[in-house]
Amino acid sequence: MAGKPSTVRRGREKRPALEAVGVATQFDRLVHERLRLGILSALSVNESLTFVELKKLLDTSDGNLSVHARKLEEAAYVACTKSFRGRIPHTEYRLTSAGRRALERYLDHMEVLIQAMRTQ
Numbered sequence: 001m002a003g004k005p006s007t008v009r010r011g012r013e014k015r016p017a018l019e020a021v022g023v024a025t026q027f028d029r030l031v032h033e034r035l036r037l038g039i040l041s042a043l044s045v046n047e048s049l050t051f052v053e054l055k056k057l058l059d060t061s062d063g064n065l066s067v068h069a070r071k072l073e074e075a076a077y078v079a080c081t082k083s084f085r086g087r088i089p090h091t092e093y094r095l096t097s098a099g100r101r102a103l104e105r106y107l108d109h110m111e112v113l114i115q116a117m118r119t120q
Contacts, residue, residue, distance in 0.1 A: 030075055031106040035060060035068045040103045043078060043095035051091040069093060077102055 031037055038058045042049055049057070055065050072078040077099030081092045095103075 027109055028102055028106055030071060031102050035064065036072055039069060039072060040077065040095065040099055043093060044100060044103055048092050048094045054093065
């Protein structure tokens with residue numbers, strides 16, 4: 001019918017496509033940034049990663065990784081443990097339960113948005 005918005009099926013519920021697209025405005029901006037999303041994603045499939053491992057995996061600079069990791073730490077999305085191995089600093093990151101929930105919410109929002117766009 002003309003004028004009636006199309007719907008997106010997610011499980012058993014139906015949602016108007018425009019409403020689903022509106023979900024994009026609910027993104028956690030902290031997670032949405034590319035490098036922070038990379039950090040959370042990498043930690044979601046690894047028990048922990050060191051600063052050096054994350055830097056290499058994400059192909060970024062020390063300063064860039066440090067700034068973004070600190071933002072995630074301040075939000076309690078990652079836990080950071082600093083120590084020394086001999087005289088060499090050793091920084092290790094782990095995903096917290098709050099970080100895992102934030103990543104899952106973000107992925108759920110993306111799925112709704114993708115489904116809405118594919119049905120258009």
